[in-house]
Each structure stands twice: as C-alpha cells, then as structure tokens.
Amino acid sequence: MLQKVVRSTIIDAPIERVWAVIRDFNSHDQWHAVVDQSRIEGGERSDQVGCVRNFTLKDGNHIREQLLTLDDREYKSTYCIVEATVPLQRYVATVTLKPVTDGNRTFWHWESTFATPPGMERELRDMVAQGVYEAGFENLRHHLRLGGDLVAPGQRRAEPLPTALPVPCRRVIVRGYGGPEQLVAVDGEAPAPRAGEVRIRQRAIGVNFFDVYLRRGWIPPLLAAGGAPGMEAAGTVLDVGPGVVGLLPGDRVAYLGPQPGAYASVRTVPADWVLRLPPEVADETAAALLLKGLTAHYLLHDLGRVQRGTRLLVHAAAGGVGLLLCAWARRLGATVVGTVSSDEKARLAREHGCEHVIVTRDYRFADAVQRAVGGADVVVDGLGDAAREQNLAVLAPRGHWISLGQASGPLAPIDPDALVAKSLSFSRPVVFDYVATRAELLQRAQALWAALADGSIRLPPIERHTLESAAAAHERLESRRTSGAMVLLA
Ligand SMILES: NC(=O)c1ccc[n+]([C@@H]2O[C@H](COP(=O)([O-])OP(=O)(O)OC[C@H]3O[C@@H](n4cnc5c(N)ncnc54)[C@H](OP(=O)(O)O)[C@@H]3O)[C@@H](O)[C@H]2O)c1
CATH class of the missing domain: 3.30.530.20 (START domain)
Structure with a gap:
C-alpha cells in the first residue's frame, strides 16, 4: 500500500x-x-x-x-x-x-x-x-x-521593475596603458542582463593591486586600452536574465570574477560570480574583503597548508591581503613574521596578529627573519622581483615560495637549480582558480563571513574614495602609503 x-x-x-x-x-x-x-x-x-x-x-x-x-x-x-x-x-x-x-x-x-x-x-x-x-x-x-529575507507582517519589499533597456552608468576606464592619470571617468551603459546574467547597481568596488597591473598594460589579453579595470564589487540586484536561479531584484550581493570591468556604477555580470550577502556584512565590508579574504583562505587552507607551528612569512603584512593573512594564520596556530615599510604599518600588523614585524623599505629581511624564527616554511610574496634573492635565502629546507604578485616589479624567471639546494617549491597561484566552481565560491565566502563573525580575522581599515577619484586611489596604493583595504564608492 x-x-x-x-x-x-x-x-x-x-x-x-x-x-x-x-x-x-x-x-x-x-x-x-x-x-x-x-x-x-x-x-x-x-x-x-x-x-x-x-x-x-x-x-x-x-x-x-x-x-x-x-x-x-x-x-x-x-x-x-x-x-x-x-x-x-x-x-x-x-x-x-x-x-x-x-x-x-x-x-x-x-x-x-x-x-x-x-x-x-x-x-x-x-x-x-x-x-x-x-x-x-x-x-x-x-x-x-x-539573507535578511524574513519580513515583519505588513512590511513591503522594494523591488525595482526589470527593464530590457541598457541602464546609464559611470565607468572608469584606462585611457591608455600607463600611470594613474590614465584612469578617467566616462559615461557608459550597463546592458540588460542576458540568459544567466545579473545587472547590479554597485555601491562599493574593491581596489586591488591587480588593477594596477591591468592599468599599466602588463596583461593586455585581459584589459585592452579603453576597458575598465576592477574584479569585484558589492551592491543591489537591479534585474536578472532568463534562467537565473536564487537571485532577485533588490537582493544585496557581492561578486568577484576573472574579467575586469568593476570600476562602474552599474554592471552586468554572470550570475555564477554573484553571492547574496548576509545582513551583517555591509556593502563596503564585502567589497573590501571578498577577493582579498578568499585569497587569504585558499593560501592558508589549501595551497600553503598552514597549521600550528608553520613559520609563515607575509610580505606587505599591513596591506589588504597581508592583514587578513596575519590574523587568520595566527588563529591557525602559525608563527607569523611580516615585512612592512614603516613603523605605523608595523603597529597595525602587530594588532592583526603578526608576531614578528620587520620594518624595511629596501626588501632586506632575510637576516632578521633568520634571527627571529630560524627561517620560513612558507613565504607569501606579493612583492615580486625586488624580494627574489632574499626569499630564496630565507626559506627553510622544503620551504614553499608562493609568488602571489609583483608590487615591486615583474619577477624574472626562476632557475630550477635555485630551488634544488633546499628542496624548495615554488607556486604562482591566482584566486579565480580557487573559486572556479560555484560550490567552492560559496563555501569559501561562508568561511570568510564566519571568520569575521568569530574574530578569526578583524576587519582591516578601509580607505574610501569616490569612483570618480579612482586615479587618486591608485596613486596612493602604488606609493606604499596605504594600509588595509581600499574601496571606491559609486
Ligand atoms: N594571485 C592572487 O590570487 C592574488 C590575489 C590578491 C592579491 N594578490 C597580490 O597580493 C599583493 C597584495 O595585494 P593587495 O591588493 O592587498 O595590495 P596591498 O598589499 O594593500 O598593497 C601593496 C603593498 O605592497 C608593498 N610594496 C612593496 N614594494 C612596493 C612597490 N614598489 N610599490 C607598491 N607597493 C609596494 C607595500 O607595502 P609596504 O609599504 O609595507 O612594503 C604596499 O602597501 C599584490 O602583489 C597583489 O597582486 C594576488
């Protein structure tokens, strides 16, 4: 029966x-x-x-x-x-x-x-x-x-009507490859979302050092002159294209994606990049933390396999990624050593869990790291070429050099024989490969919001600029005057 x-x-x-x-x-x-x-x-x-x-x-x-x-x-x-x-x-x-x-x-x-x-x-x-x-x-x-979706009886939810028309917006484009002055604000349009796409009214846009590489013309296949940089933002869904599941107009969201274009007030992006934000995560927080926090997550938990006792060297320890790495690694029980360029940055790095801080402007840190902890098991290096020889000197036997970025200049090719003396390994990861599936993106983002809620990481200082003053924001980032994260407000 x-x-x-x-x-x-x-x-x-x-x-x-x-x-x-x-x-x-x-x-x-x-x-x-x-x-x-x-x-x-x-x-x-x-x-x-x-x-x-x-x-x-x-x-x-x-x-x-x-x-x-x-x-x-x-x-x-x-x-x-x-x-x-x-x-x-x-x-x-x-x-x-x-x-x-x-x-x-x-x-x-x-x-x-x-x-x-x-x-x-x-x-x-x-x-x-x-x-x-x-x-x-x-x-x-x-x-x-x-997700902030339960409503009190009688409460009405504002839901803008979808429109099939392009929406006018402001965009900041790279007029031609070069310095910060090449960033200019222009009028543009965000197209209506097609199948699988979402159009977002952006409130806060994350600024990353990667945007500087794009502006300088270091990765032409990714950003041609005339295009807008920016890999992440947070805001509100305006409308969604056919076949989009789980997102509605009015939802507060954030995204990161492998195609630049985030320096805009409105943007249409694949829905696969987009996450709904918990109510306690503000737009500015999401834009400041998403790409940098997911980077810290994969570096510590997957690529670097950082655990109790790991001696971790973090360069630019008071930077956007740096502060998150210091706090989270410390929570995992690692011994965290950091390099920074000023006493003010040293204070901030210490506050975020960096135990041994080395102040240097000229990339000489190997002796100080040896004295403090005897060598590094993992080096997270966003500096690039200027730190190359000192990185090789500071790594302990079987150490792992993670070349994350090149703020000081492009890293020249590494001779494999430079690694063999201490059985070193070298990797050159990119965050987008570590959030390649939607499940992985959601799982890492959940871990990030949970780490913020339980105090494993602290919200870094956020430096705010308007979208129109993106050039000034880049100028500051490159001059080593910033600490913590930076966002553009649209
Ligand atoms: N591969 C990935 O998945 C991934 C993801 C995110 C970020 N990254 C990389 O991680 C690094 C940090 O990124 P971020 O966005 O958080 O930037 P950031 O660390 O906030 O800013 C860069 C920092 O690099 C240091 N620096 C040293 N030499 C420099 C120079 N010649 N010019 C400019 N800065 C210099 C400065 O700190 P001091 O003054 O204290 O030295 C500066 O504050 C970058 O290399 C970025 O490309 C990679």
Missing part, C-alpha cells in the same frame, strides 16, 4: 523569495541541514525539467532525484526518487507555494507518496515528515533569515 505524507507551513517571506530558492533543484545543500553535497548530473541547468540531482545526506545515504515538473506561474514542482540507499520506493513529491493575503508571506505545502518494505511504513513516514519536511521548513526559515 502507498504511504502518504503531507505537511504545510507559513514562511514569513514573499513568495518570489521562497520560490527563488525552491525552484533551484540543486539549492538544497545550501539550506537543508540533512543534505551534505549535491550536484546536477550531466551539466544540465538546475531548473531544467528532467534534470537529476545527485546528493549525499549527512548520515552517509546517497540519493538521485529527478525534476518532473516546474511551474513558475503556479509555484509548483514535482520530483521523484530515481535511486536511493534509503528504502523509499516509488517516491513522488510535490511542493506547492501560495501567497498569503498581502503577498508578503508564503503558504508552503509539501506532500509525497511512496512504498516501503513491509514493517518500515511508520519509521519511513516519520523520517520523511520530520527529518525532511518539518526540518526543511525550519532550515529554509534559517536560510532566509541569514
């Missing part, structure tokens, strides 16, 4: 918001606590009828489910189990949403029918009713609360 489970609830959020989450057939590992990891098979879209989600539960069970119907007008979807290690047979479920009275609250109805092996009817009915549906209602509430 077929078993039937029916549950319903009211969610204090507009139906569009709840539906934006539910209609994404692969979103459940982001909000349902029992789901560990989920992926859509065969690279299909997660709102494509017929797609199969393949997921594991936290208890180790493994399930494949197929999306059978998806109705955006009726807010209804059905799906069935194709294969499972739990003994739910012929399981078909339906989710239906309905707006409640003023439309700011949502009625959610979830039901299913299934067969079970004899004697397991009650146990499996309870598991579906409580473990999946009731827990799912609570978990989705929690998820929406984190």
